[in-house]
Ligand SMILES: NC(=O)C1=CN([C@@H]2O[C@H](COP(=O)(O)OP(=O)(O)OC[C@H]3O[C@@H](n4cnc5c(N)ncnc54)[C@H](O)[C@@H]3O)[C@@H](O)[C@H]2O)C=CC1
């Protein structure tokens with residue numbers, strides 16, 4: 001199976017890294033296309049095919065994934081439309097906030113035929129095969145959906161959702177990774193103030209966050225149940241938590257998630 005990714009930026013590049021670590025695609029099955037050569041340089045040692053010709057990339061794959069910024073998407077979709085085989089190929093997009101209705105309007109043939117389409121929203125941790133990826137099939141059958149899901153199952157966790165849930169998933173997981181990073185940064189800065197060197201503080205926070213994630217994943221517990229085990233009555237943990245809440249921690253996170 002061959003995949004072409006059009007747009008070799010942060011997300012396109014991370015997808016290639018993730019796919020190279022997985023066992024679905026070999027490097028020669030992957031083609032990356034970018035308008036400029038500069039963004040393709042980072043793939044030169046990987047064995048993937050590189051090109052600046054989007055049409056060439058689109059014609060030579062089973063799955064064609066558009067991974068450019070939203071304001072460039074229309075140009076790219078319309079550019080590749082004439083070379084796509086609607087009976088053989090699958091079209092995929094990772095463009096956030098671009099509705100299927102809009103893509104269908106661009107891609108539908110004059111006789112109304114539409115290519116099977118998947119809107120896929122990974123996060124940047126796909127590079128480490130640790131993504132949370134949302135998948136929405138549009139006009140695809142169950143076999144095609146299982147196939148696309150099985151690809152992204154190799155790069156982390158997946159959830160097949162209705163399109164109306166994609167904006168929420170994008171915020172919680174794709175933007176969410178930046179929000180998690182910000183907590184890590186804040187805690188690291190606090191660690192420096194407490195007396196650790198910057199690198200030590202960061203590593204301590206990373207291991208601590210990993211520990212929290214491992215505990216919740218393995219027990220399936222609610223975070224508050226694990227917090228209860230840490231908060232000694234009258235102790236320093238509850239004092240810290242209450243001070244953070246007083247400063248608006250939970251409220252600030254929820255407000256950030258609800259911004260559009
Ligand atoms: N970065 C992220 O964490 C996530 C990004 N996305 C979506 O992925 C898409 C790409 O985002 P990024 O990778 O962050 O952007 P980016 O700006 O890093 O990458 C876009 C790439 O497309 C290339 N490009 C521009 N015009 C082109 C054309 N006509 N043909 C071929 N390539 C062209 C650019 O040179 C650039 O390398 C966006 O639509 C975004 O909404 C979705 C989920 C998460």
Ligand SMILES: O=C(O)[C@@H]1CCC=N1
Pocket residue numbers: 096170174175
């Ligand atoms: O910030 C953005 O608009 C994109 C969508 C999700 C992550 N990056």
